[in-house]
Amino acid sequence: MKTFFLLFLLAISHQVIAKQIDTSAYQTQRIKVNALLNQRSAKFGQYDQSLDAKTGIFGLQTKSDVKNSNEILRQIVLNDNNIFKELKILMEYKDQEVIAAKNTASEVKGRMLNYMQSIKKLQEENERIKSNNKTTSLAGSAIYIILILIAALIGTYFYFHNRLQNVKIPTNEKRPF
Numbered sequence: 001m002k003t004f005f006l007l008f009l010l011a012i013s014h015q016v017i018a019k020q021i022d023t024s025a026y027q028t029q030r031i032k033v034n035a036l037l038n039q040r041s042a043k044f045g046q047y048d049q050s051l052d053a054k055t056g057i058f059g060l061q062t063k064s065d066v067k068n069s070n071e072i073l074r075q076i077v078l079n080d081n082n083i084f085k086e087l088k089i090l091m092e093y094k095d096q097e098v099i100a101a102k103n104t105a106s107e108v109k110g111r112m113l114n115y116m117q118s119i120k121k122l123q124e125e126n127e128r129i130k131s132n133n134k135t136t137s138l139a140g141s142a143i144y145i146i147l148i149l150i151a152a153l154i155g156t157y158f159y160f161h162n163r164l165q166n167v168k169i170p171t172n173e174k175r176p177f
Contacts, residue, residue, distance in 0.1 A: 026093040033090055043079060047072040175176045 050069040056062040 015123070026097065029086065029090045029093055033083060033086045036079060036086060040076060040079045040083065041071060043076045047076060147151075 047069060050065065050072055053065050053068070054061050055065055
């Protein structure tokens with residue numbers, strides 16, 4: 001029984017640790033995605049500034065201004081690709097959590113059904129034992145009463161037998177009348 005209890009506790013602790021690892025991996029992935037989104041926002045701010053930069057003659061953009069803007073835009077696109085990859089990983093973690101939750105729910109439901117069946121069997125066994133106990137109790141009471149009656153009959157028999165033995169019946173005596 002102790003071994004079963006220890007194995008049960010070990011299984012539960014393993015599930016808790018696995019769930020914590022999944023949750024921490026999910027949280028780490030969320031932090032990573034949020035960092036990439038912050039980088040994207042910063043790059044987009046740089047892109048806006050580069051569009052406003054006009055270092056050419058008469059306040060026009062030069063070729064290097066356009067190249068700089070295009071390079072920042074290219075970095076934003078690369079960053080977006082990284083965000084999509086990390087979001088895909090994040091969604092896979094979320095899907096795994098949903099699957100784990102469904103599995104846990106089905107396991108709990110299965111255990112609950114097994115417990116309910118066990119309780120029902122135990123209740124039926126309890127009722128059967130109670131009815132057997134009542135029958136045995138009645139039979140025991142009947143046997144007790146029968147034994148008392150037999151003892152009373154034997155006692156009565158010996159009482160009257162002894163009385164009859166003590167009484168002397170005159171055999172040839174004359175009667176006065």
